[in-house]
Amino acid sequence: MSDFLPTLTDNWSLFGEAFWNTIVLFVLSALAALILGTILGAFRVSPVPALRWLGTGYVNLLRNTPLTLVFFFVAFGFPYLEINFSFRTFAVIALSAYTSAFVCEAVRAGINTVPAGQAEAARAVGLTFAQTLRFVILPQAFRAVVPPLGSILIALLKNTTIAAGFSVAEAGSIRANLSELGYPALGGLLWVVIGFLILVLPLSAVQRNLERRWSVAR
Amino acid sequence: MTAVLSPPVKSRKKPRTPTTSVLFDVPGPRARRRNLLIGVVGSAVILGALLYVVYRFNETGQFSGTKWEIFEYKQPQLTILEGFLNTLKAAGIAAVLALLLGVGLATARVSDHAWLRIPSFWFVEVFRAVPLVLLMFLFYYGTPSLGLRVSPLWAVVLGLTLYNGSVFAELFRAGIASVPRGQSEAAYALGLRKTQMMTSVVVPQAVRVMLPAIISQLVVLLKDTALGFLVTYDELLKQLKQLATAPQFEYPLIPLVIVGGVIYVATCLLLSWFATWLERRLSRKGSRSSAPTMDAKQDLGQGGAAAI
Numbered sequence: 453m454s455d456f457l458p459t460l461t462d463n464w465s466l467f468g469e470a471f472w473n474t475i476v477l478f479v480l481s482a483l484a485a486l487i488l489g490t491i492l493g494a495f496r497v498s499p500v501p502a503l504r505w506l507g508t509g510y511v512n513l514l515r516n517t518p519l520t521l522v523f524f525f526v527a528f529g530f531p532y533l534e535i536n537f538s539f540r541t542f543a544v545i546a547l548s549a550y551t552s553a554f555v556c557e558a559v560r561a562g563i564n565t566v567p568a569g570q571a572e573a574a575r576a577v578g579l580t581f582a583q584t585l586r587f588v589i590l591p592q593a594f595r596a597v598v599p600p601l602g603s604i605l606i607a608l609l610k611n612t613t614i615a616a617g618f619s620v621a622e623a624g625s626i627r628a629n630l631s632e633l634g635y636p637a638l639g640g641l642l643w644v645v646i647g648f649l650i651l652v653l654p655l656s657a658v659q660r661n662l663e664r665r666w667s668v669a670r
Numbered sequence: 671m672t673a674v675l676s677p678p679v680k681s682r683k684k685p686r687t688p689t690t691s692v693l694f695d696v697p698g699p700r701a702r703r704r705n706l707l708i709g710v711v712g713s714a715v716i717l718g719a720l721l722y723v724v725y726r727f728n729e730t731g732q733f734s735g736t737k738w739e740i741f742e743y744k745q746p747q748l749t750i751l752e753g754f755l756n757t758l759k760a761a762g763i764a765a766v767l768a769l770l771l772g773v774g775l776a777t778a779r780v781s782d783h784a785w786l787r788i789p790s791f792w793f794v795e796v797f798r799a800v801p802l803v804l805l806m807f808l809f810y811y812g813t814p815s816l817g818l819r820v821s822p823l824w825a826v827v828l829g830l831t832l833y834n835g836s837v838f839a840e841l842f843r844a845g846i847a848s849v850p851r852g853q854s855e856a857a858y859a860l861g862l863r864k865t866q867m868m869t870s871v872v873v874p875q876a877v878r879v880m881l882p883a884i885i886s887q888l889v890v891l892l893k894d895t896a897l898g899f900l901v902t903y904d905e906l907l908k909q910l911k912q913l914a915t916a917p918q919f920e921y922p923l924i925p926l927v928i929v930g931g932v933i934y935v936a937t938c939l940l941l942s943w944f945a946t947w948l949e950r951r952l953s954r955k956g957s958r959s960s961a962p963t964m965d966a967k968q969d970l971g972q973g974g975a976a977a978i
Contacts, residue, residue: 499697502709506716516889516938517931518896524907525927528914532924533730610801617803617900624803627811638812645800645808652799 459630459639466629471647473622477543477612482605484548489555496560499581507556514553519611522546527618543615547608554604562597563589595666602659606652613648623647727924737922741929746913753909754933760823760905761892764830768891769884771831772838779843782864790839797836803897805829810901822903826895834891841887845880846872878952885945889938896934906930 460467496507514522526546527539537545566589574588616624623644630640697705727733740746778790797805810825820828849872857867899907910930914923 499701500705500708500712502713502716506712512939513935516893516935516942518893518907518934520896520899520907521927521931521934524899524911525931528911529924529927532732532921533726535726610799613801613803614897614900624801624807627807631811636815638808638815641804641808641812645804648801648804649796649799653795656795656799 455635456639456642459635460643463630463633463635467626467643467647470621470623470626470629471651473540473620474609474612474624477540477547477615477620477622478609480544481547481551481612482608484544485551485555485608486601488548489552490559492552492556493559493563496556497563511553511556514550515557517550519546519550519614520617522550523614523618539615539619543612543618543620546618547611547615551604551608551611554607555601558597558600558604559593561600562593565596566592599659599663599666602655602662606655606659609652609655610648731920732924734920736920737925740913740916740919740922740925746916749909749913750906750929750933753904753906756823756903756909757892757895757898757905760826760830760895760898760903761888764827764834764895765888765891767827767831768834768838771835772842775835775839776842776846779839780846780868794836794839797832798840800833802829802833802894803900805832806897806901822898822901825901826898826903826905829897830891830894833894834887837887838884841880841883842876845876845883848879849875881952882945882949885941885948889941889945892938892941893934906933 492507492510495503496511498504523543523546526549527542530536530542570588570592571584574584579587612622613624615622616628621629626644627637627640631637731737775790775794778786779794781787781790806825806829809820809828810822813820846868853871853875854867857871862871895905896907898905899911902908907930910923910926914921914926916922
């Protein structure tokens with residue numbers, strides 16, 4: 453265990469680059485997942501049955517598929533379909549496709565927490581569907597949606613490590629790089645774990661705080 | 671006369687108000703026309719996208735007979751079955767161990783002794799924050815430096831146990847916290863000790879509230895066994911990958927992924943439906959006895975929705 457500290461101090465640039473890649477991967481996938489998930493969430497509460505079915509089908513399919521299988525399909529399968537991107541793009545596609553299903557559910561569940569009376573009152577004063585959503589439902593649903601979205605994004609951050617198994621250089625692949633350089637795997641892995649604790653623990657503290665402060669007493 | 675006296679017929683089914691209807695009125699003729707239009711256009715776009723996918727599959731020869739013939743041979747079938755059984759094996763062992771660990775940690779977390787409460791709090795915090803892949807890597811790649819050799823199966827099982835055990839602990843704690851205080855106060859007033867209060871009053875009520883969330887977490891656990899692919903455990907994905915290298919079937923990766931996806935989705939949906947069925951059954955029972963379980967379920971429902 454004597455080389456525990458040198459494992460980090462000798463490889464600052466490796467660790468720095470890898471964690472930077474993880475954060476880039478996370479930010480790109482989070483943006484894509486939030487946009488796609490919100491659109492799908494809107495589909496799921498829309499008055500048009502075809503769109504509702506699409507939303508439900510997508511959510512049921514993606515939520516019941518392991519993320520590793522999604523990665524597998526995108527990273528190994530797309531080249532067979534002659535769709536070729538970089539491995540990082542593949543990783544962003546897989547992560548955002550998977551996460552958007554959960555975002556969609558959080559949005560839908562948030563909208564459902566708004567009491568029926570609110571929407572009925574909005575309709576009674578003559579607001580349209582879009583206006584009801586924009587001025588009455590969404591501002592209230594927002595509070596109910598943000599805490600679960602926080603958990604989903606934290607899970608996404610952790611899930612980026614799976615990309616290591618699919619040729620993307622990020623925090624999860626530090627181990628493989630270190631063993632090429634002849635460092636024992638345990639020390640490197642522990643440093644990666646510590647890195648994730650530094651990233652995730654404050655985030656989950658913020659998330660819990662939000663959950664407590666924003667919970668609506670009904 | 672008898673008609674007046676007979677009790678109002680209660681329909682057993684809850685009236686299923688679609689949750690979406692609250693946002694908009696029952697559509698009138700114009701809205702119906704417009705919705706139909708959006709529906710037709712939307713369906714056309716979706717259909718177009720699906721057709722494009724099919725076209726793409728066809729264009730690249732994914733529907734060629736040779737690729738799908740792999741499923742007609744006994745050896746590939748056995749390989750897939752073996753992979754699936756390995757997946758179930760890892761999930762089964764990990765589920766039992768994680769539930770046990772969860773019970774232990776939750777017991778420590780609601781304990782009156784700080785020396786039990788504080789370490790278990792941090793244990794749960796830390797293992798929920800570490801990516802599951804890294805836990806498996808630690809057991810598989812990390813242990814040889816300590817002179818230990820952990821088999822891929824146990825790397826998967828131990829990783830899943832530590833992570834899901836922590837999640838279960840948090841779930842159990844929330845379930846116990848959701849039981850109204852009056853229950854434990856009443857139990858104390860009757861002269862029960864803390865252990866008796868927990869085992870005979872609080873926990874039985876908490877279990878009913880927690881059960882659906884526990885099953886959704888079990889679905890997550892089952893899905894996460896696929897991470898075993900990254901530590902060379904012979905589960906379903908790895909077997910598929912291995913079969914996909916068969917040149918005599920023109921490298922049938924896409925057909926294999928489709929079949930693998932169907933297997934996973936079917937298994938998980940089966941478990942999810944069981945959870946929904948259980949939830950409905952329990953809430954029907956619950957509505958007869960005590961109202962508070964409903965609130966608690968909402969709390970847990972939110973946590974459950976975030977289970978990734």
